[in-house]
Amino acid sequence: MTDRSEELEAGLLTLVVEVISELHPGRPVPELDRDTDLEAEAGLDSLGRVELMLRVEKRFGVSVPDEEAVGAKTPADLIRALQERGAKPVAVSTEPEARESAPTAAAAEPKQAGTLPEVLDWHANRAGERRCLTLFDDSGQGPGLDHEALRRGAAEVAAGLRERGIGPDDTVALMLPTGLDFFFAFHGVMWAGAVPVPLYPPVRASQLEDHLRRIGGVLENAGTRCFIASRETVRAGQLLRGLAAALDHVVTVPALRRGVAPADRVPRKSDDLAFLQYTSGTTGQPKGVMLTHGNLLANIRSMGQVVEASSDDHFVSWLPLYHDMGLIGACLGTLYYSIPLTLMSPLQFMARPQRWLWAIHRHRATLSAAPNFAYDLCARRLADEDVEGLDLSSWRVAFNGAEPVSPGTLESFCERFGPHGFSRRTMSPVYGLAESSVGLSFPPLDRGPWVDRVKRDTFERRGKAVPANSDDPHPRLFVACGKALPGHELRVVDDKGKPVADRVQGRLEFRGPSCTRGYFQNPAASEKLFSDDGWLDSGDLAYLDRGELFLTGRVKDLIIRGGRNYYPYEIEQAVSQIPGIRSNNVAVFASPDPDTGTERLVVVAETRETAQERLKELEQAVRDASLELLETPPEVISLVPPQSVPKTSSGKIRRPACRALFEQGRLGQRHRLGAQLLRLLGRGLPQLMRRGARRVGRGLFNLWLWLLVLIFALPLAVIMTLLPGRRLRAAVSRFGAGMLGLLSGAGPVVSGRENLPDGPCVVVCNHASYLDGFGLRAALPGSLVFVVKREIVRNPPLWWLLRRAGATPVERFDYRRSLADLEQAMARMASGERLMFFPEGTLTRAPGLQAFRVGAFMAAVRKGVPVVPVSIRGSRDMLRGFSFFVRPGRVSVTVGKPIHPDGDDWDAALKLRDQARDWILEHCGEPDLGTHTSSLMDLRKNIGL
Incomplete structure (x- = not known):
């Protein structure tokens, strides 16, 4: 191309941008070039074309005949017409400070993006062929996605949703396993301007009824109109139609993508709802945490700043996609920074935990995250031959969060895998919660764990974290979870809401740009979440030391006996270490004695043992462990079969639910699958009958209408x-x-x-x-x-x-x-x-x-x-x-x-x-699909002017 032709092209494209920006104020302009279709891609309608030609004639001083102006489909056609008539080239001037060098594939961060679809669009436009996701398999050659394929799949799902009448602010449930379809669905829902609601599929057949009733409550609360399912969960979706009045569609991702052209991205704003993260429900019915695009991006950027994230990193994750740590921390965080993500399913990890570590080894991963139990499992259960030749020296940040962090686990993991290149400085205990998107406090890079030893009696009686002497035989141990993320704040308050001094236990409160605005369709719970001065209640007990956070337990799980405070998690961890007790399947709670009315300390533990002699030995071991920690034995020890202790989707113990089953005498009861399904059908029958009646009524109405x-x-x-x-x-x-x-x-x-x-x-x-x-x-x-x-x-x-x-x-x-x-x-x-x-x-x-x-x-x-x-x-x-x-x-x-x-x-x-x-x-009364904030200079950047 000659210099003259290049200058003509630059001048013409500038005019096209000006007209588009006036016709569609703020709407992002496509990547314009010589071959852009002026109608289909640039969006110039008939009068827009007329206005363009008027400006062309004024700018270049020549007149293009109507036939050629009308017939021109692309800028190249107009350039040829201008050249034939001797148009003078026009230099294009832009302010130097407005220029933005094209980002390389290895240094990409969409700092100006206000929404997650904008993030995806930004990367697809600049590094569309860069792989962002690879599904794990044992050969290391699993299927994957690049940015452009993810955008295309999302746009096709969005088109399928729009055909079914799903639009901005509608909620769409996703019950999908770890796989490419989840990402097409999640981003496709947001591409359509709707709000995804990730749900966890049923795992335990023995708890199917309880699980689906809870999910039905979520769908009813969210007013969900569409349920995107896998082939395995379609039947569950059909059952849920009887439990959720608004649920109209149960559909798979292939069905949504079949025979549709990709849909345009629906513009959204930073303060629009991005998705609903339903809390895991350890203390009751799950609540829908409302997270905006601004909340999520603020959290991702703050976490990335602390860990110095960049696209040179590599993340390996097996965390479930319906949980905030796996979805936001791993998947959305890596998308934002264009960090390659190797993803395995939770089942792949649970079947062979060493796969997680070997994936880090194979991909030279720098980042990975897991709950405490995963580190404990790898440290205690893997045989030497499982990790022979393993090299973890590339791993620079090992996030440990989503449940209380055990000091013993930190030590055992660091000691076990130190010879395999794992540095103690890599271990990073963190704290977060859905109400703050995901992350809230991170420790400094390369510091390693800090375990605080405090006097047990003083802490349990007075709530003061007084440092223990080195020879103290039974200190309380608390792990530091770092300081608040940049732009966020933490404080600890007493029962009256007044901040307390350092190293004094109280309720942990927080605030910052990542914080939710409340729970969806739940004003009562939202009101309890916020204090009068705008701080949010975490529901956790903690103390601070020079800004460093030490968690001590959940407020609702605290057991008070004889003027002392007992914390279930410490007892549960001790009991879990007993041979024969299933690790991380122990629940400790207080329950009133029906005869005396006093509180009883109850320990429920799962075991596969059935012989009476062996069960008696385990009961005594549980009693001894409790005595050693608390100096008092539990009044009730209940040993139950596997899968009896109820858990949340993320594997946390649901102590209130366990207490309810214990008090009802239903702990350990087996429920036949057929009986559960019949009860679910019976529960949903009234709703299904109402649906049927509405259909009959609509049919009669249409008959009357056509007769008219x-x-x-x-x-x-x-x-x-x-x-x-x-x-x-x-x-x-x-x-x-x-x-x-x-x-x-x-x-x-x-x-x-x-x-x-x-x-x-x-x-x-x-x-x-x-x-x-x-x-x-x-x-x-x-x-x-x-x-x-x-x-x-x-x-x-x-x-x-x-x-x-x-x-x-x-x-x-x-x-x-x-x-x-x-x-x-x-x-x-x-x-x-x-x-x-x-x-x-x-x-x-x-x-x-x-x-x-x-x-x-x-x-x-x-x-x-x-x-x-x-x-x-x-x-x-x-x-x-x-x-x-x-x-x-x-x-x-x-x-x-x-x-x-x-x-x-x-x-x-x-x-x-x-x-x-x-x-x-x-x-x-309908949402805005036609505006999107962007300056004319930003539009010019899109075409490289």
């Missing part, structure tokens, strides 16, 4: 077409539409009708359904000329009916014909008629107000008439997309005050468009 069309509307339409005079036909069509609405009960309910001028004007309305025309015709008096797409002319019967009703066509693709049609439509206003436009240009099944085309507003400024904004509500709920099945409902129409043009040029039309759209957006 055949008996009343169709004959009246024929009569209307035969009548002379537009005003008479308009009156008859309005009478017919009104009667049809009255007889069907659909309305419309009209407000603001007095705002409609008597004279000519341009009426613009959002387009939600094919019922809109009927509703507007019934609601608005007088002659109303509907501007329709010219493709309707190809359907002679329909076009005859619409033309006789006063419609006029406008071409959308042939630019010369489009201008001629618009002129013809404007001529109708000379006789005092009103033009009726749907400026979105089309409709979709999913709710949302799309960007407005400028034609209606150019007609208004050219003729000097006002624009009347009108909003219509309810029609989409009655008739979605291209369906013929109408739901009972009622349409409402609101007429706004006329907006008069301020000038007669392009800028006046754009101003008029924005004012009308803002009013309609405020009144239509």
Whole structure:
């Protein structure tokens, strides 16, 4: 390419960017080049093309014939036309500070991104072929995804969701195993502007009923309309339809992606809800933590700053994708920093824990995370031959979190794997919770664990962490979890909410940009979460030492006996070490004695032992362990079979649920799968019957509606077409539409009708359904000329009916014909008629107000008439997309005050468009699909200018 051609291209693309930014304010501009399709990719409608050509002629001083201007599909076509006419090249100037060097694949961080879909888009545009995810297999050659494949799959899932009527702010449940489909679904839901709700699949058949009832409660609370399932969980999804009233669709990822074109990304804002993270529910029914895009990105950036994350790292994870540590910490964090992620399923880890360590070895991973039990399992259960030749020297940060960290585990893991290259400085105990996205406190890099030894009696009686002497035989040991992340704060308060001194135990509170705004549809729980001065209650007990956090237990799990505070986790860990007791399957709690009313200390432990002599030995071992720690034995020791102790999705003990089973005498009971399914079906039967009744009612309504069309509307339409005079036909069509609405009960309910001028004007309305025309015709008096797409002319019967009703066509693709049609439509206003436009240009099944085309507003400024904004509500709920099945409902129409043009040029039309759209957006009750904050300079960066 010659220098002259390059300068022409740069100048022309600058003009294209200017016009696009004015037509679609703030919407991100595609990566423009010589071969960009000006209609399909750049989004230039007919009037946008006209405006572009006017600016081209003014900038380059030459005139391009109409035939060539109209026929030009790409900038390359226009460049050739300009070169043939001797156009002078124009240098493009931009401020030096606005330039941004193209990031390399190894140094990518989208610092300006405000949402997670923007992060994905940013990486796909700049390093689309860079692999971001690899699924683990033992050969090390598992399938994976690059950024572009992930974006494409997400866009296809989004298209499938939109076909099913799922739009912005709808909640979509995901019950998927670790695999590529999860990532397509999770990002696809957000790509569609909806809110994903990750759920954990059933694991224990013996607890299937309890699990699905809890999940049903989650779906009901979230108002979930769509359930994305795997082949294995589709049946579970169908069962849940009886437990969640709003659940309409149970669908797989392949079904969503089948036969659809990728959907455009729905613009979202930083403070929009990104997804709902339901708490694991150790102390009750799970609560939906609301996390915005801003919360998540603030947390990811803060964690990345502390650990000095970069795309030179490599992350290995087996953590479940429905848990915040695995989803946010591992998957979203690595996506943000473009860190390659090797991912295995939790089942792969549990089957052979050494796989985790060998994956770190094979991929020379630098980052990995796990709960304490995983480190304990590897330290105590792996044989020497399992780790022979293992090299962990590449591992620079080993996050240990998601459950209390055991000092013994830290020591045993560091000691066991030190000879394999694992540095003690690598071990990093961290603290976080869903209410703070995931991370809240991290220790300094390369420090290693800090274990605090405090006097047991003083701490248990007075809550003061007094350092213990080195010869103290039974000190309390607490692990430091670091300081608050950058931009976040921690404090410890007493029962009255007053901050306490260092090394004094109290309730841990926090605040910062990662913090949730509350629990979804749960105002009572949200109110308890926040203190009067804006701090959030973690529900944990802790103390601070010079800003360093030491967790001591959960508030609700604290056991008080004889003036001393006992902490279940310490006893559970001690009992778990007893041979014959299943590790991490022990629950300790207090329960009232039904005879005396006093509190009993209860230890429930799982074991596979069945012989009575052996069980007695285990009971004595449990009693001895408790005596050694607490100087008092438990009143009740209950040894139960495996899978009896209830757990959360992340493997934490659900002590309140275990206590409830113990008090009901149901601990260790086996529940047959068939009986559980029958109970679930019985529980869901009333909801399924209500669904069936609604379907019958809708069927009868549609039968009545079509009878009305055949008996009343169709004959009246024929009569209307035969009548002379537009005003008479308009009156008859309005009478017919009104009667049809009255007889069907659909309305419309009209407000603001007095705002409609008597004279000519341009009426613009959002387009939600094919019922809109009927509703507007019934609601608005007088002659109303509907501007329709010219493709309707190809359907002679329909076009005859619409033309006789006063419609006029406008071409959308042939630019010369489009201008001629618009002129013809404007001529109708000379006789005092009103033009009726749907400026979105089309409709979709999913709710949302799309960007407005400028034609209606150019007609208004050219003729000097006002624009009347009108909003219509309810029609989409009655008739979605291209369906013929109408739901009972009622349409409402609101007429706004006329907006008069301020000038007669392009800028006046754009101003008029924005004012009308803002009013309609405020009144239509649907989310905004047409705006996205971005400066013109940012748009220029996208094309490298």
